[in-house]
Amino acid sequence: MENPEQNKAFPVSWDQFHRDARALAWRLSGQGEWQAIVCITRGGLVPAAIVARELGIRMIETVCIASYHDYENQGSLHVIKPIDPKVVGLEGGDGNGVLVIDDLVDTGKTARVVREMLPKAHFATVYAKPMGRPLVDTFVTEVSQDTWIYFPWDMGWQFQPPLNKNTAG
Numbered sequence: 001m002e003n004p005e006q007n008k009a010f011p012v013s014w015d016q017f018h019r020d021a022r023a024l025a026w027r028l029s030g031q032g033e034w035q036a037i038v039c040i041t042r043g044g045l046v047p048a049a050i051v052a053r054e055l056g057i058r059m060i061e062t063v064c065i066a067s068y069h070d071y072e073n074q075g076s077l078h079v080i081k082p083i084d085p086k087v088v089g090l091e092g093g094d095g096n097g098v099l100v101i102d103d104l105v106d107t108g109k110t111a112r113v114v115r116e117m118l119p120k121a122h123f124a125t126v127y128a129k130p131m132g133r134p135l136v137d138t139f140v141t142e143v144s145q146d147t148w149i150y151f152p153w154d155m156g157w158q159f160q161p162p163l164n165k166n167t168a169g
């Protein structure tokens with residue numbers, strides 16, 4: 001692990017991610033009627049698909065942002081594609097009626113930039129770390145700031161040596 005400040009690992013399986021994204025949809029249902037989802041790529045694509053399916057939302061827009069160019073090391077934030085003005089302008093503008101979805105909020109840097117684009121939108125993530133938590137309206141699970149979350153789309157199967165290596169073979 002390259003960043004010593006994030007020395008704990010929180011690996012998430014597909015099954016667990018699906019469950020947690022559904023839990024997010026449960027928390028969101030009843031909080032509002034959203035006309036559109038804006039998902040923050042790429043991490044927001046998978047939870048946005050699950051939440052859109054659960055809440056029956058079919059207008060899906062993206063805002064394309066990259067900040068972690070090198071896994072755990074955050075670089076400068078780069079907006080690759082802004083939000084369609086038609087979506088920003090729904091229900092009188094400023095993101096009214098818009099649900100923003102991302103997989104997680106960490107330092108809050110990404111969320112802060114998107115909030116500036118859509119100040120009145122509802123911001124939802126599956127996971128939240130303490131620094132970013134104040135920027136999120138709804139989330140499912142909080143993990144500590146020194147934890148790195150490993151998503152299923154970033155992982156593969158690998159042999160795990162037994163805890164007591166003397167018992168092997």
Ligand SMILES: O=P(O)(O)OC[C@H]1O[C@H](OP(=O)(O)OP(=O)(O)O)[C@H](O)[C@@H]1O
Pocket residue numbers: 040041042043044065066067068069074102103104105106107108109110111132
């Ligand atoms: O709160 P922050 O410190 O800004 O970090 C959170 C952001 O970092 C990750 O995205 P990343 O920029 O790595 O791109 P990706 O979604 O394409 O993986 C994650 O998906 C969030 O969008």
Ligand SMILES: Nc1nc2[nH]cnc2c(=O)[nH]1
Pocket residue numbers: 068104106147148149150151
């Ligand atoms: N996969 C992953 N991406 C991140 N981007 C910012 N924090 C994290 C994290 O904990 N896990």
Ligand SMILES: [Mg+2]
Pocket residue numbers: 040041042043044065102
């Ligand atoms: Mg992201």
